[in-house]
Amino acid sequence: MSAEIDPMAEIRASFFIECEELLEALQGGLETIESGEDDPETINVVFRAVHSIKGGAGAFGLEALVRFAHRYETVLDEVRAGRMVVSGDALKVFFQAADHLSDLVRISCDGAALPDAETQTLLGLLDGFLGSEAKTDNDESDIEFQPMGIALDLGFDDDGEPELEEPEQGALPTLDQPFHASRQTFLIEFMPAAGFFETGNEAALLLRNLSALGDATVVLDADQLPEFANISPVVPHLCWQISLKTDGSRDDILSVFDFVEGLCKLDVSQSQEDATPQPEPAETPSEPAPLVTPLPKDIPAAVNTTASEKKQANAAPAKSVVRVDLDRIERLVNLVGELVINQAMLSQSLEQSGLSPHSDAMNGLEEFQRLTRDIQDSVMMIRAQPVKSLFQRMSRIIREASSAINKEVRFHTIGEGTEVDKTVIERLADPLTHMIRNAVDHGLEGADARVAAGKSAQGNVSLSAAHRSGRVVIEVSDDGGGINRPKVLQIAIDKGLIPAETKLSDAEIDNLLFLPGFSTASVVSDLSGRGVGMDVVRNAIQALGGRITISSTSGEGTVFSISLPLTLAVLDGMVIEVAGQTLVLPLNLVVETLTLTDQDVEMVSPDRFVIKVRSGFVPVFDLGAALGYRKPMKTFENAVILIIAREDESQSALIIDNIVDQRQVVIKGLDEGFYRAPGIAAATILGDGQIALIVDPTDIIDGMVSDVVSLRNLVDLGVPA
Amino acid sequence: MSLYILAVDDSRTMRDMIKLALLPAGITVHTADDGIHGIEVLEGITPDAIITDINMPRMDGFGFIDAVRSQEKHRAVPILVLTTEAAPELKQRARAAGATGWIVKPFDPSKLVKALNMVAG
Numbered sequence: 119m120s121a122e123i124d125p126m127a128e129i130r131a132s133f134f135i136e137c138e139e140l141l142e143a144l145q146g147g148l149e150t151i152e153s154g155e156d157d158p159e160t161i162n163v164v165f166r167a168v169h170s171i172k173g174g175a176g177a178f179g180l181e182a183l184v185r186f187a188h189r190y191e192t193v194l195d196e197v198r199a200g201r202m203v204v205s206g207d208a209l210k211v212f213f214q215a216a217d218h219l220s221d222l223v224r225i226s227c228d229g230a231a232l233p234d235a236e237t238q239t240l241l242g243l244l245d246g247f248l249g250s251e252a253k254t255d256n257d258e259s260d261i262e263f264q265p266m267g268i269a270l271d272l273g274f275d276d277d278g279e280p281e282l283e284e285p286e287q288g289a290l291p292t293l294d295q296p297f298h299a300s301r302q303t304f305l306i307e308f309m310p311a312a313g314f315f316e317t318g319n320e321a322a323l324l325l326r327n328l329s330a331l332g333d334a335t336v337v338l339d340a341d342q343l344p345e346f347a348n349i350s351p352v353v354p355h356l357c358w359q360i361s362l363k364t365d366g367s368r369d370d371i372l373s374v375f376d377f378v379e380g381l382c383k384l385d386v387s388q389s390q391e392d393a394t395p396q397p398e399p400a401e402t403p404s405e406p407a408p409l410v411t412p413l414p415k416d417i418p419a420a421v422n423t424t425a426s427e428k429k430q431a432n433a434a435p436a437k438s439v440v441r442v443d444l445d446r447i448e449r450l451v452n453l454v455g456e457l458v459i460n461q462a463m464l465s466q467s468l469e470q471s472g473l474s475p476h477s478d479a480m481n482g483l484e485e486f487q488r489l490t491r492d493i494q495d496s497v498m499m500i501r502a503q504p505v506k507s508l509f510q511r512m513s514r515i516i517r518e519a520s521s522a523i524n525k526e527v528r529f530h531t532i533g534e535g536t537e538v539d540k541t542v543i544e545r546l547a548d549p550l551t552h553m554i555r556n557a558v559d560h561g562l563e564g565a566d567a568r569v570a571a572g573k574s575a576q577g578n579v580s581l582s583a584a585h586r587s588g589r590v591v592i593e594v595s596d597d598g599g600g601i602n603r604p605k606v607l608q609i610a611i612d613k614g615l616i617p618a619e620t621k622l623s624d625a626e627i628d629n630l631l632f633l634p635g636f637s638t639a640s641v642v643s644d645l646s647g648r649g650v651g652m653d654v655v656r657n658a659i660q661a662l663g664g665r666i667t668i669s670s671t672s673g674e675g676t677v678f679s680i681s682l683p684l685t686l687a688v689l690d691g692m693v694i695e696v697a698g699q700t701l702v703l704p705l706n707l708v709v710e711t712l713t714l715t716d717q718d719v720e721m722v723s724p725d726r727f728v729i730k731v732r733s734g735f736v737p738v739f740d741l742g743a744a745l746g747y748r749k750p751m752k753t754f755e756n757a758v759i760l761i762i763a764r765e766d767e768s769q770s771a772l773i774i775d776n777i778v779d780q781r782q783v784v785i786k787g788l789d790e791g792f793y794r795a796p797g798i799a800a801a802t803i804l805g806d807g808q809i810a811l812i813v814d815p816t817d818i819i820d821g822m823v824s825d826v827v828s829l830r831n832l833v834d835l836g837v838p839a
Numbered sequence: 840m841s842l843y844i845l846a847v848d849d850s851r852t853m854r855d856m857i858k859l860a861l862l863p864a865g866i867t868v869h870t871a872d873d874g875i876h877g878i879e880v881l882e883g884i885t886p887d888a889i890i891t892d893i894n895m896p897r898m899d900g901f902g903f904i905d906a907v908r909s910q911e912k913h914r915a916v917p918i919l920v921l922t923t924e925a926a927p928e929l930k931q932r933a934r935a936a937g938a939t940g941w942i943v944k945p946f947d948p949s950k951l952v953k954a955l956n957m958v959a960g
Binding site: 126129132133136162163165166169170172173174176177313315316317318319320323324327374376377380381 | 849850851852853855856859894895896908914915916917918923934937938939940941944945946956957958959
């Protein structure tokens with residue numbers, strides 16, 4: 119195979135992509151069965167998914183995958199045939215098998231070591247559902263199903279012509295011809311029988327294939343041909359006697375008739391004398407031109423599609439999709455980003471040229487802006503994917519985690535159809551996995567404790583996704599006992615993360631979980647303590663431009679809430695000036711802008727101020743000072759403030775110098791080489807080519823708050839009085 | 840003479856494999872995703888042979904063969920069934936449905952070409 123372009127490698131890659139889809143369908147089908155909403159088609163979907171994986175895997179010689187899929191399929195086939203009822207236990211095994219299948223797919227893809235022990239265990243479980251006679255059948259099939267690697271000779275033949283051109287040469291059969299050319303003569307009598315033509319067979323082709331094996335003399339016996347008036351074109355009447363002189367064996371001859379076995383009378387005998395065939399003129403096989411006369415057909419015209427079509431209506435309609443390399447989309451996204459910057463530059467220079475806002479150029483520019491935005495939205499939609507696949511992966515984590523520590527857990531998902539940028543989905547998998555494990559391990563109490571607390575023995579963990587004010591909010595919640603705050607506080611003190619005498623609010627204690635070094639591994643099972651602390655989770659979320667918050671109610675459970683930008687590429691920003699620096703804030707966080715006088719501001723403690731906004735007090739922070747651009751301001755006269763809303767709906771005010779503009783900005787990530795300053799999310803290029811930092815105000819406010827002990831008072835004041 | 844075939848399989852991988860196997864032999868391949876789609880495609884083309892999978896959504900291979908055979912235009916077209924099982928009863932069922940022959944998956948490209956040439960010439 120040529121090294122440069124390897125179509126097999128390409129198909130192999132596409133096979134693994136297809137596997138992901140099939141595994142998703144498998145998972146979805148099993149979940150439907152679990153929910154009890156399945157119909158007969160559901161098991162077919164499940165079966166087909168496994169079946170297709172097996173089929174593809176066979177083509178690539180992925181033996182382990184084939185073997186496992188085959189046995190899994192065998193059991194599913196029993197269900198499909200109605201010979202087996204899916205019990206709760208069986209379903210559990212099916213889920214495990216689906217998980218294992220997806221492991222095997224991944225392993226086959228990466229070429230990692232096979233988890234043979236696990237495979238054996240699961241195969242044992244699967245085989246347990248089969249009767250003993252089915253097992254023997256399995257073994258046979260395993261042999262039957264020896265996967266063969268495919269070696270494709272992709273180079274065209276010398277002339278690029280199909281070998282068919284010269285039927286006499288019979289290029290195909292000669293391939294297997296042995297060297298010892300001992301010619302034998304066979305006498306073959308061949309008479310098509312009923313059903314021969316109905317199955318699309320053709321006597322002339324068989325005779326031709328036969329003659330390709332050697333020197334054939336074909337004699338037609340038309341004795342049984344009835345009167346013309348009585349001829350029925352689908353009923354065979356002709357018979358042929360062939361004398362074949364060949365190097366091939368009897369099996370070679372029989373293989374020609376492989377497909378018509380049982381559809382014809384066939385008699386192959388070896389000629390004893392092995393003499394040269396009579397030089398009788400070979401009659402060209404002729405037969406009645408088949409199937410020209412329309413006949414009343416007994417094949418029912420109506421195909422049994424109605425039933426399956428009806429089922430189809432229930433299932434989600436299959437979407438028609440185009441497969442595009444992610445790199446190409448990345449490129450498109452980047453280009454659109456450049457387009458946005460370019461358009462900003464153009465509008466800036468047009469504005470500076472002093473054109474009338476009603477001039478054609480300015481009108482055209484407006485249209486251009488609208489189009490740019492439409493293009494951008496459309497491009498973003500290309501990358502958006504429903505979070506369903508991610509949620510399905512999490513349901514597996516739940517199953518594994520709960521069975522590892524023997525907790526019965528019911529998993530609920532809400533908003534599976536919520537679409538999020540593909541990159542975000544991929545990068546959410548690890549943090550979510552950890553959070554889910556935590557929820558099962560730490561969040562939920564043991565069954566006894568639950569029952570004692572008046573809850574159901576089975577714990578509940580929910581995963582939800584929703585769009586909220588231009589962001590995606592993903593929540594992991596459990597109905598466990600809530601965060602054990604005294605214990606968390608004690609751990610933090612023991613580990614020297616906070617001074618022993620620190621007084622903290624409940625919310626602050628909860629946030630201690632995110633501190634680096636706060637690993638609960640020593641206190642818990644091996645399940646969630648895999649060297650990943652919540653600080654790593656938070657970093658991962660922050661790297662996505664997101665935030666994570668906790669809210670926990672003792673005895674009722676804990677909710678981890680992740681808020682993410684919809685896309686990693688573009689942001690509706692407010693361009694502001696602070697201490698001579700141009701900065702960009704996410705527009706959707708700004709709920710209000712105000713100009714202050716000194717009377718509006720009240721001091722609650724030295725260097726801590728609040729302002730009265732409507733009927734509530736809001737803490738005020740000087741953005742310039744927070745970023746270290748200047749010393750805290752002495753007076754607030756004429757200061758411009760932005761009221762910033764946080765996910766928890768509390769508000770804070772940021773002092774800035776000036777609002778410059780509102781516009782879309784393209785987010786350019788800061789290189790690893792930069793220090794990751796708190797509050798600085800990314801950077802962008804403005805219309806005049808200047809680079810501006812994108813500020814995450816929530817982060818800044820958190821930073822300002824966290825170094826004060828009396829912060830609680832301030833935060834509490836943020837709630838309307 | 841160049842063959843013109845229709846391959847019906849719900850697995851994209853399989854469809855790609857069939858194309859890859861047949862293209863170098865100078866065979867033109869049309870594809871369809873399932874039985875219903877296959878019937879739709881057949882409205883526009885008259886292939887020299889059809890290759891079809893059995894397990895497919897919407898309309899399976901047996902239903903598809905039935906539907907093809909019931910069309911005057913395609914009554915005699917050779918149909919090869921792609922199957923992972925070499926079980927005799929499966930072959931029997933395929934033939935009863937009107938299939939001309941079968942190919943056991945995973946198939947060897949040369950065998951597929953050979954089988955096609957055997958039934959379609």
